[in-house]
Amino acid sequence: MRRIAAVILLLCLLAATAGGVRIVEFCPDPYQPGDPDEYLVLEGAGVLDGFVLSDGEGGYRFPPGSRIDGRLVVARSGPAFERAHGYLPDFELEARTAAVPDVIPNGNLLMANRADELLLYRGTTLVQQVAWPADVHPREGQIHYLEGDLWDPRPLMIGQSRLVPGTFEGVAVTAFAAPDCSYEVFSAAVAGAEREILVNVYEFTDPAMAEDLIRARERGVDVTVLLEGGPVGGVSPEGRAVAGALNRSGIVVLSMTTTDAAHAKYRYDHAKYLVIDGKTVLLGSENFKPGGYPAPGLQGNRGWGVLLEDPKLAAYFREVFLLDAAGGDIVPLEGTAAELCTPWAPAYTVEFTVCSVEGARVTPVVSPDTSALILGLIEGAEKSIAIEQAYITNETTYDLNPYLAAAIDASRRGVTVRVLLDAVWFNTEDDADNDEMVGVINRLAAAEGLPLEARLADLEANNLAKIHNKGVIVDDRAVLVSSINWNANSPAFNREAGVIIEHPGIAAYYTRVFEDDWNASKENRAGGAPGPDQLKIVAAACILAGLTGLYLYRRRRT
Template identity: 85%
Template sequence: MRRIAAVILFLCLLAGTAGGIQIVEFCPDPYLSGDPDEYLVIEGTGILDGYVLSDGEGGYRFPPGTRIDGRLVVAKSGPAFEQSHGYLPDFEIQERTPAVPDVIPNGNLQMANRADELFLYHKTTLVQQIAWPGDVCAREGQIHYFKDGVWDPRPLFIGQSCFAPETFEGVAVTAFAAPDCSYEVFSAAVAEAEREILVNVYEFTDEKMAKDLISARERGIAVTVLLEGGPVGGVSAEGRAVAGALNRSGIPVLSMTTTDAAHAKYRYDHAKYLIIDGSTVLLGSENFKPGGYPAAGLQGNRGWGVLLEDTGLAAYFREVFLFDAGGGDIVPLEGTAAELYTPWAPDYTVEFTPCRAEGARVTPVVSPDTSVLILELIEGAKESIAIEQAYITNETACDFNPYLAAAINASRRDVSVRVLLDSVWFNTEGDADNDEMVEVINRLAAAEGLPLEARLADLEANNLNKVHNKGVIVDDRAVLVSSINWNANSPAFNREAGVIIEHPDIAAYYAAVFEDDWNASNKSEASGAPGTDRLKIAAAACILAALTGLYLYRRKRT
């Protein structure tokens, strides 16, 4: 019987059917002119004799005896593929380099950009058929991939990462709010650095934050800064002045942008974080600008941020940073010799000081890789959801933003949902922005009798420049702190960074900040916000403990 089984297994391997060979990835419309780097990937185990790839007009087979054990990449041109991906394929269709073996062509298989089909045959049997449009939606630069029985579970473009979700236990967290105490936490953290600081931020125009990094460099710390090379409106004069000052101090300033060598990995590098000594991460909603990190007692944006102490978590974000900081789309940012300055800002009465807590459970959220975690957070709500956003835009005129839709659906199962949006002029002067969104949400709540309410933030009442936050609190237990805007672009096409923090004290802290903004925005004096007193009491206790926590943190680092 053993001999018979062995013979059967051998015959299956020869037939190439043992490993379930199939197409699992392809890119018909890459960025290079003429698409010489188009490719496909087959996966499985076995001998490829008898297998043919075709587009219905031309095709190819593999040299006799070719074996596959896992993934096998076939590109039109080996050197072009290497230029786009950094390594050579296993086979090429057009003979370009002796380093890559050739398939055996029969006609010309050339994947059309907008509409075409791929067929995988084993002898005369059709094993797999893929069509676009149909199975996937064509878009320049997009890699179509098959995972868990689904094509394109999230958009993936050439050069982008595929980081998996990971959760870290026992993390020490210092929560802070802008404008109250954001700069205080940043400055103290940078001052404690001993070896390395890695910075990734969309925009950097803040004089004092630049000087903090320069001081770190002067005491021997290795500092690297990665910026978005093409923010909306371009890199500002203030941003180029900061880049120049950092460069003159010996700090390399890099930017992510489309170059002759490579297309930018992401539509925008919109993340806002730094990693210190491979053990600490500072992350939040705010750019490194005076409004996001104002000096104590000066007006700024409403934003949330966290300082996270955990080597595993820091290693995760360090890997993200090193991935993003490499490749042909990363070039030095040219700075200027212009003098740095800090613009005038009105006075502000500080209400919130940092809150430190031990033993938190923290899950990174990296867009576009793991943005789905936000949806899962909202869908898992049982009692309450508090949402504070710069803005929310719907996917289409008929379809709600998926995160907002999940929150509305939560209210339909009796979860209390509150949505607070920015009211600055550029978020309210259009015909379909925050004020209309608030009206739509409230009309829906009234029509269906839902525990759902939306408000525009009263910036004057709370002495805020604007609401720039991108935060969510669920069930007074879990908090999203992030750079991820609620639009179609940010979760799917940008590089963004955030964390979901599970800890009651941290949740209470952010809930108190939210309640303060929410109640200040209630002109009717009927807050309808259950639990406000309890949350503020809890947050006050956390704030009282913060001074001791920060003192111990600084003692530990010295």
């Protein structure tokens, strides 16, 4: 009897595990022409006899006796999948290589790019169904992942990471502000490197920062630099000159760009950080340009940055770097032999030195993996939110920027919200940029009586080149320092890097910097007194109010 009971139990377990097979990942519209690298992933355990995949028109089953133990990849073409992902699938639909076994087709299952479905049957029983665009919203290069019982809404593309949120306790933090003291922190950190420096930055044109890295290389430090291969306007002559100087010193300079071998993993590699000796991270809002890290006493951008000392946190960012610096979209950046030149800059009176604390709580914010943490930071505010951004744009004509919408919602529950935006000409010359955004926010605040105010930065009063910051302070306790712009692209499609730091000393430091910028801009509100654009601004305020209501309605429904 015991033997019979054991056999029955084993059969039940096998049935349960086999019945648990499901589709957990698929990509219907990859980058290769004709989509030979389209694929799906099954997850489960047991024998696959009786399981059939279909799209309602064609389908396939597995060879008798096939088993699944964990994950199993089925691609349309084995070699095409290997070219895109670096390894062969477990099965292929079209006979392309003897190294990959074939499924047994019944008709032709080809996943359509814009509208189709996948049906998983066990015998005649429908086990799982996923349809698009009903269940997922497809776009070229996007991989759809099942998280629990829901499909991940993030637009994660081929080659991208899927990092999970992580928090690190007891971190030593040195906060700094550009232009006041940014270069000193960078230079000292690089000078202290002993073994390895990994740099990932959107643009690198600063000769002094290049010389710091070259000196590190000359004393035996391994230095690798990863740059965006196609920044807006292309790699500048100054960027090519810096790349050439780094290369001649023996420093490896790489770029992320679409090649014949692979599509670029991210729309832009817009991060700005370096990892030193596997124990220190320097991260901020500024590119490695003279305006972001000027010599002491020279004018530059307003930006925020931090030096973080913690081996586990550094290991996190080192993993991000190594993931991003690998793959067919990474190629050497060809530099030039042009002379390095630092452009002239006006004098600047330094106001802020560094602030160093121990015992901070630090949470990395990496786009697109964990950029939703910014929304959580804003939504969790109880007393105050201070926002300093280069610019804020709405998602689409109908969808309000989610971070701004969350801040407005916070003001509706009594949180004091202040928004400071850049006033340089290219952020104010059009009909729908920072000056209009400031006016719209202020009129919405006046119409609803909200503790909400927006200002354009008075750059002349504070002797700043521009506001390039992407920072938030919440409740005098938590600060976001990052490279993430408030637009539709940066949080969802770029590689960005930031951190949320929870420490009252760091919050107090950046509050002082923010207050200095805010108070200098008190007469530059762009929307206080009526003017010739009054009707346009009022209409925009009405639209913003409507969009906010629609956004909140949608959030309540999800």
